[in-house]
Amino acid sequence: MGNTILIAEDEETLRFSLTQGLVAKGFHVMSAEKGKAAVSIIKNYVIDLVLLDLQLPDASGIEILSEIKKTDINLPVIIMTAHGDIKTSVAAMKKGAYDYILKPFELDEMIININKALEHQRLKEQVEHIRLQQKDDMNLSRIVAESSMMKDVVSLVEKVSQTPRTSVLIYGESGVGKEMIANLIHYKSSRASGPFIKVNCAAIPDTMLEAELFGYEKGAFTDARNSKKGLFELANGGTILLDEIGEMNINLQPKLLRIIEAQSYRRIGGTTDLNCDVRIIASTNKDIVSEVKKGDFREDLFYRLNVMPIYVPPLRERREDIPFLTSMFINQFNREFKKRVSGLSKEVESLLLSYPWPGNIRELKNVIERAMILAEDDTI
Structure with a gap:
């Protein structure tokens, strides 16, 4: 089933042609020629995205945008504007609009913007779902620490939670609870309100892992039809768990090292450095020191990750x-x-x-x- 798009536009010809074009592309479309009617539709129907004209008969686009955000703060809005309204369009983005597009525009250009906005919203919802799920897990469970060995682990967790930038390497056999330890570090830290994202380095092929972690720009490779944010970008302000770090290809490790050292990186095909405010927690069931000696893991990366090592003992x-x-x-x-x-x-x-x-x-x-x-x- 296609996404439902609301068009708030008083110009009948544009409203009609846009409706026809979007329907032909598989979208469901609702429309309104006045701002208040658009807000009423949003309150009564499930809308996935709004195309909002800045100049409506009964109110300004900025006023309508504010009403839309009061009704559904997460609803993506794309502003449709003339050249003379660019400053207002930028102001609208500061108030929560996803993007703006200049009139006149081609249908294909609008479709690209719509798909980018919907994909961005889907990723936001996915990250929020994971964050809430992980937080719920932490509320429903606890770290069992009756043994002296686990009491030592919990003590380390308490200490490292107070230093929100410190890299952590959790190691131990499969099934000992390394992910739960990582959860606990995140939710006891000042980053608890930010995202917690887990990446299994062994489950993603080497050829895809770089794109998943760092994202890519449009045209970076054959199938890169649109730019895409990576998991480090989505984890900004929070924590990323690199599970099975010992399986990461050695050719990808320098890029991870750069993030730790410079707190910045570039998307694949990008030319702009992106700031990275993320705590990195890595976990492994391998002997990383042995991997370093064999030449399968970078020694400098090991030392950067191993700032706070936490060993989780077997049952x-x-x-x-x-x-x-x-x-x-x-x-x-x-x-x-x-x-x-x-x-x-x-x-x-x-x-x-x-x-x-x-x-x-x-x-x-x-x-x-x-x-x-x-x-x-x-x-x-």
Whole structure:
């Protein structure tokens, strides 16, 4: 289903031709020739983007823009303006308009602007969804630290949270909870209101990872039909977690090093330096020192990332945490599965405490989930 565009334009010929052109491109279109009518439509229908003329019969475009933003602050608005209104158009952008386009314009030019605005809005919503989801996860869970080893980890987290620019390298086996530690660092820091973005360096092909991280300009390569913001740009003011950092191609590592050292970078194909206010947290299950010795990881980048190393021990080395983790997972799945399991039998608890847990916390959680699904009474 196509996006719904609202055209607020009093010139009938332009309104009609624009409507016809957008419909032909697969958009749904609503229109209004007056500003107040446009605001009424926004209040009563789901609109994805507004094309707003600066000069409407009943109010100025700036006034209507203010009303639109009061109704839906996130609704993207593109201003349509004549040459003499450029200063007003710039003022409108300062008040929340996404962009402006000069009349007369070609339909294709407008389509490009619309698609860029919709893509920008989609990315904003995606980042906000991830941020809220991660924050919700932190509210629903906690770091279990009954063992002395995990108490040391939590102490380090508390300290590094107070220094919002310090790079952190979290290392440990798969499934020990490295991502949760990164979450905790972010949400205990002054960056908590900013985005938290996770990137799995092993899951994205080398040829795509640079574009995902740093973005690109239009025409930078064959398929770059429009410019695109990278994840570092979207994470600005917040934190980025580079999971599986040991898998990052060594040819890409100098660009990451530059971000840490200069706090700036360029998009692929770009000529302008972009400032980067992002805390970098990296995590790995590899021995990065060995990777450095083999020549597979840059030594200078390792030292820049390893300003605050945090080792998360495997579950077999902190068995005191197992009963508390188990209780946390039982409570979580009781809510999820609408069950009332109160705990473990002594036999099961003994088995859990003696098992080596090669998959660590992730494996323990999966075992408890499976047991909860199969449980027929109040004890596993």
